[in-house]
Amino acid sequence: MTASEAELIGGRSTTEHPVPAHIADYQVQRALGYGNSGRVYLARPPRRLGLAEEFVAVKLFNGPCADSAYERGVEELRAVSALDSPYLAKVYEAGLAGDSFFYAMHYVVLGSLSAPGRPLSQTEVLLAVSHAASAAHALHEAGIAHAAIKPSNVLIGARSAALSDLGLGRSLRPGLTMTGVATSGTVEYVDPSVLRGDSPSRSSEVWALGATLHRAVAGVGLYGELSDSEPLVAIRGVMSANPTLARNLPQDITAIVQACLDSPDRRIPTAGELALRITDLAQVREGIVSGG
Amino acid sequence: MSRAGGEGTAPGSRPRVAATTVPAFDQMTVTVRPGSDVVARMPGVLLVARSADTHEGDRSLRAVLNLLEASREGGIRAPGYRLSRALRRLIEDGAAPSDLALVAATDDGLTVVLAGAGALAVSERGWRLTCESAMVLVREVDWPPAPLLLNLGQPGCEIGEGMPDSRLARSFDLRAGVVPGSGAILASPPPPHITTPTGTVALDSDRLPAPSRDGGSLSASPFPPRRFDRIHGIGPTGRRRPALPRGVAGLESAEAVSRARVRGYRCRDGHLNDPRTLFCAICGIRMAESTGVFVEGPRPPLGLLVFDNGASFSLDENYLLGREPDVDERVRAGQLRPLVLFDTSGVISRRHAEIRLEDWDVLLVDCGSANGTLVAEREATVWSALVPGQPIRMLPSMQVRIGERSFVFESLHGAP
Ligand SMILES: Nc1ncnc2c1ncn2[C@@H]1O[C@H](COP(=O)(O)OP(=O)(O)OP(=O)(O)O)[C@@H](O)[C@H]1O
Ligand SMILES: [Mg+2]
Ligand SMILES: [Zn+2]
Numbered sequence: 001m002t003a004s005e006a007e008l009i010g011g012r013s014t015t016e017h018p019v020p021a022h023i024a025d026y027q028v029q030r031a032l033g034y035g036n037s038g039r040v041y042l043a044r045p046p047r048r049l050g051l052a053e054e055f056v057a058v059k060l061f062n063g064p065c066a067d068s069a070y071e072r073g074v075e076e077l078r079a080v081s082a083l084d085s086p087y088l089a090k091v092y093e094a095g096l097a098g099d100s101f102f103y104a105m106h107y108v109v110l111g112s113l114s115a116p117g118r119p120l121s122q123t124e125v126l127l128a129v130s131h132a133a134s135a136a137h138a139l140h141e142a143g144i145a146h147a148a149i150k151p152s153n154v155l156i157g158a159r160s161a162a163l164s165d166l167g168l169g170r171s172l173r174p175g176l177t178m179t180g181v182a183t184s185g186t187v188e189y190v191d192p193s194v195l196r197g198d199s200p201s202r203s204s205e206v207w208a209l210g211a212t213l214h215r216a217v218a219g220v221g222l223y224g225e226l227s228d229s230e231p232l233v234a235i236r237g238v239m240s241a242n243p244t245l246a247r248n249l250p251q252d253i254t255a256i257v258q259a260c261l262d263s264p265d266r267r268i269p270t271a272g273e274l275a276l277r278i279t280d281l282a283q284v285r286e287g288i289v290s291g292g
Numbered sequence: 293m294s295r296a297g298g299e300g301t302a303p304g305s306r307p308r309v310a311a312t313t314v315p316a317f318d319q320m321t322v323t324v325r326p327g328s329d330v331v332a333r334m335p336g337v338l339l340v341a342r343s344a345d346t347h348e349g350d351r352s353l354r355a356v357l358n359l360l361e362a363s364r365e366g367g368i369r370a371p372g373y374r375l376s377r378a379l380r381r382l383i384e385d386g387a388a389p390s391d392l393a394l395v396a397a398t399d400d401g402l403t404v405v406l407a408g409a410g411a412l413a414v415s416e417r418g419w420r421l422t423c424e425s426a427m428v429l430v431r432e433v434d435w436p437p438a439p440l441l442l443n444l445g446q447p448g449c450e451i452g453e454g455m456p457d458s459r460l461a462r463s464f465d466l467r468a469g470v471v472p473g474s475g476a477i478l479a480s481p482p483p484p485h486i487t488t489p490t491g492t493v494a495l496d497s498d499r500l501p502a503p504s505r506d507g508g509s510l511s512a513s514p515f516p517p518r519r520f521d522r523i524h525g526i527g528p529t530g531r532r533r534p535a536l537p538r539g540v541a542g543l544e545s546a547e548a549v550s551r552a553r554v555r556g557y558r559c560r561d562g563h564l565n566d567p568r569t570l571f572c573a574i575c576g577i578r579m580a581e582s583t584g585v586f587v588e589g590p591r592p593p594l595g596l597l598v599f600d601n602g603a604s605f606s607l608d609e610n611y612l613l614g615r616e617p618d619v620d621e622r623v624r625a626g627q628l629r630p631l632v633l634f635d636t637s638g639v640i641s642r643r644h645a646e647i648r649l650e651d652w653d654v655l656l657v658d659c660g661s662a663n664g665t666l667v668a669e670r671e672a673t674v675w676s677a678l679v680p681g682q683p684i685r686m687l688p689s690m691q692v693r694i695g696e697r698s699f700v701f702e703s704l705h706g707a708p
Pocket of ligand 1: 032033034035036037038039040057059089105106107108109110111112114115148152153155164165
C-alpha cells in the first residue's frame with residue numbers, strides 16, 4: 001500500500017487485513033478503502049461475467065456470513081437492482097468467498113463524497129446529494145430503506161452520483177442499528193430517533209441526507225468531531241446533544257439542512273422533495289453565475 | 293457433542309484433520325537450523341525471533357520470552373489463543389522483535405503468529421505463509437500433515453537445506469529451552485516413537501476454533517470461490533413491497549404490533565415508560581405523578597448493545613450471541629435473533645450467551661459456553677464470570693466481555 005492510499009483510508013493501519021490476491025475469482029489490484037462493515041477493493045472481474053469494464057469495486061464484508069443471511073442479502077440487492085435507478089450504484093453479482101459475503105459493483109474513479117479524488121465545487125456537491133436523495137426516494141417508493149446514507153456511500157460518477165452500499169446491515173444482521181461509528185463517524189448521520197429504537201423511515205433518511213449535505217459542504221459534522229475510537233462516547237454525545245450547524249455553511253444550504261433536521265412533523269417529508277429542493281437551489285446558483 | 297455431530301450441524305464446515313491422528317505438540321520433534329537468531333521451545337509453543345545486538349532488541353526479545361515463560365509456569369498445554377493474543381498486543385505496541393514466527397498448540401490445531409519477515413512453510417505441500425504487508429498476522433490452522441518450518445524469511449527456505457546429514461538430524465530434538473538458530477522444524481517423531489496421543493483434545497465441538505477458511509492449505513486463497521449470484525438484471529423473488537409510509541412510520545412499524553406487551557406509565561406525549569423511571573426515556577420530560585394510570589402497551593426498545601467496534605444493536609427482541617447462533621433451533625424458528633460474534637481468538641462458542649427481555653429488564657445468560665462470559669459494572673475494571681444458565685439483570689452501562697469482543701448495555705429505560 002502506498003502512503004497516499006493510507007491517507008485515503010484515514011491514515012489508519014489496515015494491518016489486520018493484508019490485501020488478498022484474490023477474492024473468489026476476482027483479481028484484486030489494491031484496497032480502495034474500508035468502513036465498519038467491510039473493505040472495498042479494486043479488482044479485475046472474471047471473464048465469466050462478460051463485463052465490458054476492466055475494473056470493478058469488490059466489497060468484502062467482515063466476518064463469516066451464514067447461508068440464511070446471505071440469501072436475505074442477495075434478495076435485498078436484487079430488489080434494489082430491479083429499480084434500475086441511474087442514481088443507485090450498479091451491483092453485478094454477489095457471492096460467498098470462503099464464508100465471507102461480497103459483492104461486485106461499478107467502480108467509480110473519483111471515489112465517494114467522503115474523500116473525492118479531486119476537490120468538488122459546491123454545485124457538484126449539491127448535485128451529488130440531490131442524486132443520492134433521488135435514489136433514496138426510489139428505494140422508499142419500493143418499500144426499502146437504505147439505512148446507511150452517509151458521504152462514503154455517495155459515489156461520484158462521471159455524469160451523476162450514485163448511492164451505494166444499501167444498508168445490508170439489517171438484513172445480514174437483524175436488529176443492527178448501525179454498523180459502527182469507528183471509522184467514518186457513522187453516528188452523526190443516524191437520526192437520533194433511530195438510536196432510540198425507531199426503524200429507519202423516510203423521515204430518518206431525510207435526516208441522514210441533511211447530515212450528509214452538511215458534512216460535504218461545511219467539512220465538519222453536526223456534532224463537531226466525534227470520537228473515532230470510543231463508539232460509546234460518540235453515541236452518548238449524539239444522544240445528549242443537539243446538532244449545531246456550522247457557521248461557514250452558506251445561508252441557502254443552511255435552510256435546507258435545517259429543514260432536514262427539523263422535528264419529524266415539520267421536516268421535509270420525502271427524499272424526493274429534498275432532491276427537488278436541492279436541484280432548485282443549484283439551478284438558482286448556476287443562474288446567478290451565468291447571469292452575472 | 294461428538295466431532296462428527298458437530299460437523300453435521302455446522303453449515304459450511306469441512307472435514308478437519310482429526311487432531312487424534314497427530315501426536316500432541318509436545319511429542320513433536322524440533323530441529324534447529326544453525327544461525328545467530330533465536331529459537332525457543334516451551335510446552336505447546338515454538339518460536340523463532342530476530343536477535344538484534346542492541347539494547348532495544350535485547351529488551352523486546354526478553355519480552356517475548358517472558359510471555360512463553362509465563363505460559364510455561366502456568367502449566368498450560370494448549371497456550372495458543374492466549375499467547376497469540378498477548379503476542380499480537382506486544383507486536384502492535386512495537387515491543388516485540390522486528391521479525392518473528394511462532395506456532396502454538398490450541399485445543400485442536402495450531403495458532404500461527406508472524407511479524408516482519410517471519411514465515412511458515414510446509415515444503416512438502418508447497419505451503420507458505422507470510423504476513424506480507426501487514427504488521428502482524430494471526431491465523432488458526434490445522435495440524436500440518438508434514439514437517440513445518442519456521443524461519444525469518446531467508447530465501448530458499450527448503451526444509452532440508454542447510455541441515456546436517458539427515459540420519460544425524462533425526463537424533464536432534466530441542467525439547468525445551470532457548471538456543472541460537474535461524475529457523476526450526478516441527479515434525480512428527482520418527483516411526484519408532486510414534487505413540488498414540490494421550491488425552492489430547494476435548495471433542496466438544498464448541499471448543500473448536502472457527503474453521504480456517506482455506507480448506508487446510510496454508511497458501512490457498514483465504515477467500516476461495518464458493519457461491520455466485522447475479523444481481524443486475526435479475527429481479528427479486530419476493531413480491532413487490534408497499535411503499536414506505538410517509539413520515540416517521542418506519543419499515544418495521546408493523547413489527548411493533550407483535551412486540552411483547554408491558555405495563556407502565558405514559559408521559560404527557562404518550563410514550564410508554566418503565567414505572568421505575570422519573571423521566572420519559574424518549575422526550576426527557578418529567579413523568580407527572582398525576583397521570584398515575586398504569587397502562588399496557590407494546591414494549592419500546594429498551595436500549596442498545598454498543599460493541600467495541602461501534603456496531604450497535606437495538607434491544608427490541610431477544611438475542612442469541614455466539615460464533616454460529618444459527619445452529620440453535622430457536623434462532624431457526626425465528627424466536628431468537630442471531631447476533632454473530634467473530635474474533636480471531638477462537639474462544640467464542642457457537643452459542644455463547646443470550647439476551648432476554650423481561651418486562652422492562654434486560655437479562656444476560658451464559659449458555660454454558662466453553663470460555664465464559666464476563667461482566668463488569670459501569671466503568672469498573674473488575675470482571676466476574678457468569679454462572680452458566682443463571683440470568684443476571686443488566687444494569688445501565690454494564691460491560692460484557694466474550695472472547696476478544698466486548699459490548700456495553702446502553703440503557704434507555706433503565707431504572708436508576
Ligand atoms: N464502487 C466504488 N468505487 C470506488 N470507490 C469506492 C466504491 N465503493 C467504495 N469505495 C471507496 O471505499 C471507501 C470505503 O467504503 P466502505 O463501503 O468500505 O466504507 P463505508 O462506506 O465508510 O462504510 P460502510 O461499510 O458502512 O458502507 C469509500 O469511502 C470509497 O472511497
Ligand atoms: Mg460504503
Ligand atoms: Zn415522552
